[in-house]
Amino acid sequence: MTIGADRYGSRADTLVFLGCVALSIAAMSLPDSWRAPFSRAIRQTVLAPLLALQEETETLRSSRARLAAVTAERDSAMLAAAFLPELRSENARLRSLLGLGARLTTGYVPAEVLHEAGPTDPLTFLVSAGRRQGVRPLDTVVSPDGLVGVVSSADEQTSVVATWAHPDFRASAMAVDGSVYGIVAPHGSEGPGIWLLELEGVPYRNLVPDSTLIVTSGLGGVIPRGIPLGTVIGERAEVEHWERTYLLLPAVHPAAVTHVMILTGPPRNGATLKDLFQAEGKAP
Amino acid sequence: MRRSDRYRFWIVLAGLVLLHFSLRTRLGGDRIAPDFLLLALLMYTTRATPGRGAAAGFFVGLLRDALTPASFGTAALAHTIVGYLSSWAKAVFFAENLFVNGCIFFAGTWLRNLVVVLASGELKGAPLVWELLAWSPLQSLTTAAVGVLVLWTLGRWVAVRMSDA
Numbered sequence: 001m002t003i004g005a006d007r008y009g010s011r012a013d014t015l016v017f018l019g020c021v022a023l024s025i026a027a028m029s030l031p032d033s034w035r036a037p038f039s040r041a042i043r044q045t046v047l048a049p050l051l052a053l054q055e056e057t058e059t060l061r062s063s064r065a066r067l068a069a070v071t072a073e074r075d076s077a078m079l080a081a082a083f084l085p086e087l088r089s090e091n092a093r094l095r096s097l098l099g100l101g102a103r104l105t106t107g108y109v110p111a112e113v114l115h116e117a118g119p120t121d122p123l124t125f126l127v128s129a130g131r132r133q134g135v136r137p138l139d140t141v142v143s144p145d146g147l148v149g150v151v152s153s154a155d156e157q158t159s160v161v162a163t164w165a166h167p168d169f170r171a172s173a174m175a176v177d178g179s180v181y182g183i184v185a186p187h188g189s190e191g192p193g194i195w196l197l198e199l200e201g202v203p204y205r206n207l208v209p210d211s212t213l214i215v216t217s218g219l220g221g222v223i224p225r226g227i228p229l230g231t232v233i234g235e236r237a238e239v240e241h242w243e244r245t246y247l248l249l250p251a252v253h254p255a256a257v258t259h260v261m262i263l264t265g266p267p268r269n270g271a272t273l274k275d276l277f278q279a280e281g282k283a284p
Numbered sequence: 285m286r287r288s289d290r291y292r293f294w295i296v297l298a299g300l301v302l303l304h305f306s307l308r309t310r311l312g313g314d315r316i317a318p319d320f321l322l323l324a325l326l327m328y329t330t331r332a333t334p335g336r337g338a339a340a341g342f343f344v345g346l347l348r349d350a351l352t353p354a355s356f357g358t359a360a361l362a363h364t365i366v367g368y369l370s371s372w373a374k375a376v377f378f379a380e381n382l383f384v385n386g387c388i389f390f391a392g393t394w395l396r397n398l399v400v401v402l403a404s405g406e407l408k409g410a411p412l413v414w415e416l417l418a419w420s421p422l423q424s425l426t427t428a429a430v431g432v433l434v435l436w437t438l439g440r441w442v443a444v445r446m447s448d449a
Contacts, residue, residue, distance in 0.1 A: 013335030013368075020342035020364040027349065028357030028403065035356040042350035054305040061310065 090258055096144035097259050107265035109133045113258050114158070123166045125254065129262060130157045138222050140263040146228030146251025146277065147171070147216060148260050159262070163254035164197060164229070172219035173199060173229055180206050181217055184229050187247065197230050197248035204242040208232050214248055215277075224263060226273035292441040293331075296434065300324035311426075315419040318426040319393060321348070322363070326392045326431070327442060329367045330374040330385070341367025355404035362399035366392045382432050389431040393424035 030038070043051060097110070111129035129135050131154050139151040141161045149163035162169060165186050173184040180202055187196040199214055212232045218225025230248035263273075304320035311317040325344045329337030345363030349356045370392050377384055397420040401407050407415055435442060 010333070010335070013333055013338070016335035017338035017364065017368045020338045020368075021361060023342065024345065024357050024361035024364055026357070027346070027360055028355075030356060039350040039356065042347060047347060047350060050301070050305045053302065054309070057306040058309065 093144070093257070094259060097261065108261040108263050109135055111135075111159070111260055111262055113161075113260060123254075124152065124160055124162050126158050127161055127260060127262065128158060130155045130159050132156055134264050135159045135262050136264070140223050140227065141260050142227055142263060143252050143257045143260050146230070147223070148252050148254060148257055150223065151262060161260070164250060164252075165195065165254055171223050171229065172217045173214050174217040175208060176213040176215050180208050181219075182246075184214065184216075184248065195250065195253065196233075197250050198236065199232070199246040199248055200243070202244045202246060204244055206244070208235075208244075208246050210234060224273050226277060228277050292438075296438055296441055297324045297328060300327070300434070316422040316426055318430040319423060320430070322366075322393055322396060323389060323427055323431050323434070325363060325367060326370050326389055327434075329371040330388060331442075332371055334368050334371040334375070337371030338364050338368035341365070355400070355406065358400050358403040361403055362396045365399055366396045369395070382435055385435055386428045386432045389428040390424040393427045394420050397423065 027035075109129045111127035111133075114126040114128055127141070135151055135154045137151050137154055139154075139159075141148040141150060141163075147164060149161045149166065149169065151159045152162040153160045164171070164184075167186060169186055171184045172181070174181045180199075182199045182201040185198050185200060187198050188194060199208070202208060210232050214229045214232065216223045216225055216227045216229060228251040230250040232246050233249045234247050236245040236247055300320045301324055304324075308317050308320060321344060325341060328340055332340065341363035342360050344367075345360035348359035348363070352359065370388055373388060373391075394416075398416060401412060401415055
């Protein structure tokens with residue numbers, strides 16, 4: 001091989017060129033039965049190492065792509081696993097809501113809580129049911145565990161619910177056995193007991209043991225009788241006049257509810273709400 | 285050219301062949317990715333006599349035909365013509381600067397595609413026009429760009445006088 005030698009075409013060069021062209025045309029004229037074995041022979045000899053290199057490159061390329069896909073799938077699985085406890089919890093809440101709904105039979109409107117990311121969200125929140133679904137102001141809002149609040153205003157498609165944590169919330173209440181009556185109000189907006197309720201106005205002579213279930217008494221005609229409010233966890237230290245005030249652990253935390261039932265009328269199967277909520281506690 | 289440069293020249297050609305079978309699939313679609321194999325052929329033919337260029341083109345074309353047996357012989361014909369003409373053109377222009385080499389790479393790639401398309405008869409009408417006026421120029425451009433890059437970075441190895449660039 002003489003690289004850089006005289007490159008002006010000679011007769012020999014022309015003959016070689018014409019010969020190669022003739023061979024090319026002859027190759028184009030080969031029948032398919034001849035082409036295939038000839039091509040195969042070239043691929044299996046001269047081109048074999050190059051094709052192996054290409055195959056390795058493609059394998060490496062696809063391996064990297066598969067690694068990226070597997071990594072993405074693993075990340076997705078981890079993300080899904082992170083939400084699994086919350087999904088299970090929501091599933092349990094929905095199951096209990098369905099159970100309560102089946103016992104109520106009618107007289108309620110199911111709604112989804114439209115939480116907003118704000119510090120006042122537990123005091124009032126929107127629900128996805130309004131006047132079109134039969135919701136009216138002062139309707140009672142419950143979850144399977146107990147009272148959530150009351151409807152403060154109803155729009156066409158949504159309603160605003162004032163929860164029991166709202167400073168203006170009041171409900172007449174009683175011990176579940178009817179031995180003690182009083183008024184339940186939020187404990188306050190500051191301090192460690194912000195998410196507690198108070199049972200006020202209990203006569204001084206009446207003692208309420210801890211863990212006593214407090215339910216609505218129905219006095220006043222706004223909130224029906226028998227809806228759980230919370231359980232007694234202790235007596236407030238300050239005694240005013242001749243009455244006692246007890247601290248209640250609420251049955252429902254407003255920030256934890258995702259679905260609620262708005263009571264639009266009494267249950268039509270004859271049962272009282274007290275019986276229905278007590279059945280909820282016994283349900284498997 | 286020094287004696288050691290001759291071996292370096294073959295190393296560059298071998299590197300281009302290896303790149304064709306390893307890197308090319310990662311550089312975009314087949315129709316616009318640079319053709320390293322043709323580039324290696326053109327680098328050789330522009331430094332060889334027309335007869336050797338035609339023979340090398342025939343050999344390279346035959347290898348490509350083995351990879352695409354459906355149009356067997358067309359690549360051999362196309363590469364033979366390109367090999368011969370590029371060797372002849374380089375001798376006529378007698379210029380070894382980057383621009384002329386880039387033009388030869390561009391024209392060689394486009395001419396190779398033209399001959400393959402016409403000889404195989406597989407494309408007609410609008411696809412033929414698209415191939416010759418869109419895809420082939422793009423592939424010629426990328427091939428010429430890679431060729432110029434190789435000459436610019438390895439100019440001494442492939443005996444290009446960079447002072448002419």
